[in-house]
Amino acid sequence: MIRSLLFAPGNRPDLLKKFPRCDADAFVIDFEDGTPEPEKPAARRELAAVVSYLREQRLPGLIFVRTNDASSSHTEADIDAALRTDIDGLVIPKLGAVAHLQRFGQALSEAERLGRRRLALIGIIETMAGVMAAAQLAAGDDHLSALSFGGEDFISDIGGRRTADGLEVLYARSQVVLAARAAGLEAIDQVVVDIRDDDQFRRDAAAGRNLGYTGKMCLLPRQVTLANEVFSPTAQEVDRSRRLIDAYDAATAEGRGVTEFEGLMIDPPLLKRARAILAVASRAGRK
Amino acid sequence: MIRSLLFAPGNRPDLLKKFPRCDADAFVIDFEDGTPEPEKPAARRELAAVVSYLREQRLPGLIFVRTNDASSSHTEADIDAALRTDIDGLVIPKLGAVAHLQRFGQALSEAERLGRRRLALIGIIETMAGVMAAAQLAAGDDHLSALSFGGEDFISDIGGRRTADGLEVLYARSQVVLAARAAGLEAIDQVVVDIRDDDQFRRDAAAGRNLGYTGKMCLLPRQVTLANEVFSPTAQEVDRSRRLIDAYDAATAEGRGVTEFEGLMIDPPLLKRARAILAVASRAGRK
Amino acid sequence: MIRSLLFAPGNRPDLLKKFPRCDADAFVIDFEDGTPEPEKPAARRELAAVVSYLREQRLPGLIFVRTNDASSSHTEADIDAALRTDIDGLVIPKLGAVAHLQRFGQALSEAERLGRRRLALIGIIETMAGVMAAAQLAAGDDHLSALSFGGEDFISDIGGRRTADGLEVLYARSQVVLAARAAGLEAIDQVVVDIRDDDQFRRDAAAGRNLGYTGKMCLLPRQVTLANEVFSPTAQEVDRSRRLIDAYDAATAEGRGVTEFEGLMIDPPLLKRARAILAVASRAGRK
Numbered sequence: 001m002i003r004s005l006l007f008a009p010g011n012r013p014d015l016l017k018k019f020p021r022c023d024a025d026a027f028v029i030d031f032e033d034g035t036p037e038p039e040k041p042a043a044r045r046e047l048a049a050v051v052s053y054l055r056e057q058r059l060p061g062l063i064f065v066r067t068n069d070a071s072s073s074h075t076e077a078d079i080d081a082a083l084r085t086d087i088d089g090l091v092i093p094k095l096g097a098v099a100h101l102q103r104f105g106q107a108l109s110e111a112e113r114l115g116r117r118r119l120a121l122i123g124i125i126e127t128m129a130g131v132m133a134a135a136q137l138a139a140g141d142d143h144l145s146a147l148s149f150g151g152e153d154f155i156s157d158i159g160g161r162r163t164a165d166g167l168e169v170l171y172a173r174s175q176v177v178l179a180a181r182a183a184g185l186e187a188i189d190q191v192v193v194d195i196r197d198d199d200q201f202r203r204d205a206a207a208g209r210n211l212g213y214t215g216k217m218c219l220l221p222r223q224v225t226l227a228n229e230v231f232s233p234t235a236q237e238v239d240r241s242r243r244l245i246d247a248y249d250a251a252t253a254e255g256r257g258v259t260e261f262e263g264l265m266i267d268p269p270l271l272k273r274a275r276a277i278l279a280v281a282s283r284a285g286r287k
Numbered sequence: 288m289i290r291s292l293l294f295a296p297g298n299r300p301d302l303l304k305k306f307p308r309c310d311a312d313a314f315v316i317d318f319e320d321g322t323p324e325p326e327k328p329a330a331r332r333e334l335a336a337v338v339s340y341l342r343e344q345r346l347p348g349l350i351f352v353r354t355n356d357a358s359s360s361h362t363e364a365d366i367d368a369a370l371r372t373d374i375d376g377l378v379i380p381k382l383g384a385v386a387h388l389q390r391f392g393q394a395l396s397e398a399e400r401l402g403r404r405r406l407a408l409i410g411i412i413e414t415m416a417g418v419m420a421a422a423q424l425a426a427g428d429d430h431l432s433a434l435s436f437g438g439e440d441f442i443s444d445i446g447g448r449r450t451a452d453g454l455e456v457l458y459a460r461s462q463v464v465l466a467a468r469a470a471g472l473e474a475i476d477q478v479v480v481d482i483r484d485d486d487q488f489r490r491d492a493a494a495g496r497n498l499g500y501t502g503k504m505c506l507l508p509r510q511v512t513l514a515n516e517v518f519s520p521t522a523q524e525v526d527r528s529r530r531l532i533d534a535y536d537a538a539t540a541e542g543r544g545v546t547e548f549e550g551l552m553i554d555p556p557l558l559k560r561a562r563a564i565l566a567v568a569s570r571a572g573r574k
Numbered sequence: 575m576i577r578s579l580l581f582a583p584g585n586r587p588d589l590l591k592k593f594p595r596c597d598a599d600a601f602v603i604d605f606e607d608g609t610p611e612p613e614k615p616a617a618r619r620e621l622a623a624v625v626s627y628l629r630e631q632r633l634p635g636l637i638f639v640r641t642n643d644a645s646s647s648h649t650e651a652d653i654d655a656a657l658r659t660d661i662d663g664l665v666i667p668k669l670g671a672v673a674h675l676q677r678f679g680q681a682l683s684e685a686e687r688l689g690r691r692r693l694a695l696i697g698i699i700e701t702m703a704g705v706m707a708a709a710q711l712a713a714g715d716d717h718l719s720a721l722s723f724g725g726e727d728f729i730s731d732i733g734g735r736r737t738a739d740g741l742e743v744l745y746a747r748s749q750v751v752l753a754a755r756a757a758g759l760e761a762i763d764q765v766v767v768d769i770r771d772d773d774q775f776r777r778d779a780a781a782g783r784n785l786g787y788t789g790k791m792c793l794l795p796r797q798v799t800l801a802n803e804v805f806s807p808t809a810q811e812v813d814r815s816r817r818l819i820d821a822y823d824a825a826t827a828e829g830r831g832v833t834e835f836e837g838l839m840i841d842p843p844l845l846k847r848a849r850a851i852l853a854v855a856s857r858a859g860r861k
Contacts, residue, residue, distance in 0.1 A: 181446060182445075207455075
C-alpha cells in the first residue's frame with residue numbers, strides 16, 4: 001500500500017541518495033519531466049549505481065523508475081536500463097492508450113521469463129485521452145498495481161486552469177479513482193505544486209482520501225510526512241483487520257476451509273487488504 | 288411518483304405496523320441490512336401477515352420488499368416469500384450487474400404469467416460496479432421503475448469518506464440520476480444518516496432535487512415529512528399539468544386524435560407525467 | 575477561435591442589424607427558441623437580406639444560423655434557407671444523436687459539391703441524450719468545429735434546478751468539455767440568464783475557462799465584452815505562440831522540413847492553434 005510516492009530527478013544522484021532519510025512508501029527516480037532532455041542518457045547510465053546504493057542502504061520503501069512518455073524517443077532505452085537494475089517497478093507518464101500500457105507489460109513479462117522477479121506498473125492518467133479511457137486502462141495489463149491522477153498535466157492538456165478548490169478536475173479525478181478501485185488497483189492522487197503550503201496539501205490530500213484515493217504523489221519529503229498521516233489506516237480499520245486475520249487463522253487451525261467474518265466471506269482479496277493495512281500500521285507505528 | 292421511500296426492518300412488526308401513521312409515498316419492508324442474519328427466516332415467515340395488516344389499514348403508499356443482495360444465500364427465498372404477498376414491488380440492494388436485475392425481472396414475469404398484477408423494481412446503485420454500469424442497468428429490465436443512489440455504501444465500497452458537502456459522491460450521484468432520468472425512470476436520492484439534523488436533510492434533499500432526483504430514501508417518519516416538502520411539484524408545475532390535461536381532454540372530446548400543448552406534442556409519457564404530478568399535488572393538498 | 579457567441583432572434587432584423595456594433599467573435603441568427611413559432615417562415619424569408627446587410631457592413635465576426643431542433647418540422651426549411659446565404663456555419667440545438675448531426679453534415683457536403691465554400695457546425699449539447707453521447711457526437715462529423723453546453727435546457731430536461739454555484743451541472747459540463755477538447759474541437763460554455771449580474775457572468779465564465787472551455791454563449795453585447803476578457807489568451811500564451819511561429823518560420827526559411835520547439839514537434843495542429851491565439855490577441859489589441 002503506497003500512501004506516499006516521492007519523485008526526484010534521475011539526473012540528480014545527490015537528491016536520489018537522500019531517499020533513505022525519508023519515510024515514503026515508494027520512491028520514483030524520474031527520467032521524464034524531472035530530467036532535462038540533454039541529461040537523459042547520462043541519467044540512464046548512472047541508474048544502476050544509484051539503485052545499488054539505495055539497496056545497500058536498505059531503503060524500506062519500493063523503488064520505481066518513471067520512464068519518458070509514449071511520444072518520446074527515450075522510452076525504450078529507459079525501460080531497458082531500468083530492467084537491468086533491482087527496482088520494484090515502472091511508472092508510466094501520460095498513459096492514454098491500452099496498447100502503450102501493454103508495451104510495458106510485455107517488457108516486464110519478457111524479463112520475468114528470463115528469471116526476473118515480478119515487477120509492478122503504475123500508470124499516471126494525466127491527459128484527456130487517459131481520463132476518457134480510464135476504465136479500459138485499469139483492466140489493460142496484469143502488472144498494473146495502481147493508477148495515479150495527474151491534475152496539473154490534465155488541466156494543461158484540456159486548456160483549463162487549476163484552482164485551490166479543484167472543482168475543475170473533480171470529474172476527471174473522480175473517474176480515475178473509480179476506474180482504479182473498481183479494478184482492484186491502488187489509486188494515487190495528484191501532486192500539490194505549492195510546496196510551502198502545508199494546509200493546502202492537507203486539504204487536498206483529505207479530499208483525495210474522501211474520494212477513495214489510497215495515496216498521493218509527493219514532490220519533497222515534507223509532503224511525504226503529511227501524506228502518510230492522511231492516508232494511514234484509522235485505528236478502527238487496524239482493529240478490524242486484526243480481528244479478521246485472527247478469525248481466519250483460527251478457522252485454518254481448526255481445519256475449516258472457508259470462514260465468515262462479520263457477515264462477509266473471507267476471500268483472498270479481503271485477507272490481502274487486511275494484511276496490507278496491518279503492514280502499513282506497523283510501519284507508521286515504528287516512526 | 289415517489290418523493291419519500293421509508294425503510295423499516297423486516298423483523299420488527301411493531302415498527303412495520305406503524306407505517307399507516309406516516310405519509311410516505313412508498314414503504315420498504317427491509318430484509319437486507321435492516322434485518323440481522325439470524326432473524327431473516329423468521330422475518331420472511333411473518334411477511335404475509337404484515338402485508339395483510341397494512342392492506343387492511345388501507346395504507347395509502349406503495350409497499351415494497353427489499354430482498355438481500357446478489358451475494359446472499361437468502362435472495363431466492365426473499366423473492367419467493369415476497370411474491371406470495373400483495374406487495375407493489377421489490378427493492379434490489381447493491382445492484383451492479385444486468386444479469387442480476389434480469390433474475391428479478393424474470394421472477395416477476397413468471398408471477399405475472401400466473402395472473403399476478405404487474406410489479407415494479409427499484410434498483411439501488413451503491414457499489415462501484417453499479418455506478419460504472421448505471422446506464423446499462425437503467426435499460427436492463429422493463430419492470431424497473433426507479434434507480435436509487437446509495438452514497439453511504441458507495442463510499443464504503445470505494446474506500447472513501449463521507450462529508451457534509453458531498454463532493455466525494457458528486458460524480459457518482461450525477462451519473463446515476465442521469466442514467467435513470469434518461470431512461471425515463473424515477474431517481475431516488477441517498478439517505479442522510481444523521482437523523483437528528485433536519486437542516487442537513489433539507490440541504491441534501493435540495494441538492495438532490497437540483498441534480499434531477501425525484502425523491503429520497505428516508506430512515507424515519509420525520510425525514511418523510513421533509514422529503515415530501517422538497518420533492519413536491521411547484522405550483523407552476525401543477526398549473527401547467529392541469530392545463531395540459533385540459534387541452535388533451537378538449538381535443539379528445541372534439542374527436543381530434545393528436546394535439547399540441549405550448550409547442551409540444553402531447554404524447555403518452557407527457558400525459559402520464561402530468562397526471563402523476565396532479566396525483567402527488569392532490570395527496571400533498573390533503574395533508 | 576470563438577470567445578463569444580452572441581445570439582439574436584431571427585425575426586428581429588432591428589436587433590440583427592446591430593451586430594456590427596458588437597465585438598463578438600461569432601454571431602448567431604436564431605430560428606429556434608428566439609423566434610416564435612408563427613414568425614419562423616417570415617424569418618427564413620428575410621434571412622438573405624439580413625446576411626447581405628451584415629456582409630456589406632463588413633461584420634468582423636463569423637455568422638451562424640441556429641436552425642430548429644431535430645423534432646421540429648422547420649429544420650429542413652431552415653437548413654435550405656441558410657445554405658442559400660453567405661453564412662459561415664450552422665448551430666444545431668438539442669444535439670442528441672449522431673444521425674441528426676450527420677444529416678447536417680450531409681447538407682453541407684452537398685452544398686460544397688456544388689461549389690459552396692466549407693462551412694462549420696456547432697452542436698449544442700443540452701439534453702440528457704446529448705450529454706450521454708457527447709464523446710460519439712464530438713467525433714460524429716468532420717464539419718463539427720465546436721460543442722457547446724446548454725446548462726439551462728439540460729437541467730430542465732433532467733428535471734433539476736439551476737443554482738449559482740452550478741454543482742448540479744458540473745458532471746455534464748465537465749463531460750461535454752472533455753469530449754469536445756479531446757476531439758480537437760472548441761468548447762463553448764453555457765449562457766448566464768441573469769443578464770444584469772456582471773459578477774455572476776464573470777464567475778461563471780472563469781469557472782468554464784478553468785474547466786477547459788474556450789468561449790461562452792452570450793445573450794447581449796454586455797456579456798460579449800466580459801466573455802472576450804475572460805477567454806482572451808494570456809500574455810504568456812501570446813508570447814509562446816509568437817516564438818513558436820518564429821521558430822517554424824526560421825526552420826522553413828532554412829529548408830528544414832521538421833522542427834522542434836521547446837521539446838515538442840511543431841505539427842499542423844500546434845501551428846494552427848498558435849496562429850489562432852495571435853489572431854485573437856490581435857483582435858483584442860485593436861479594441
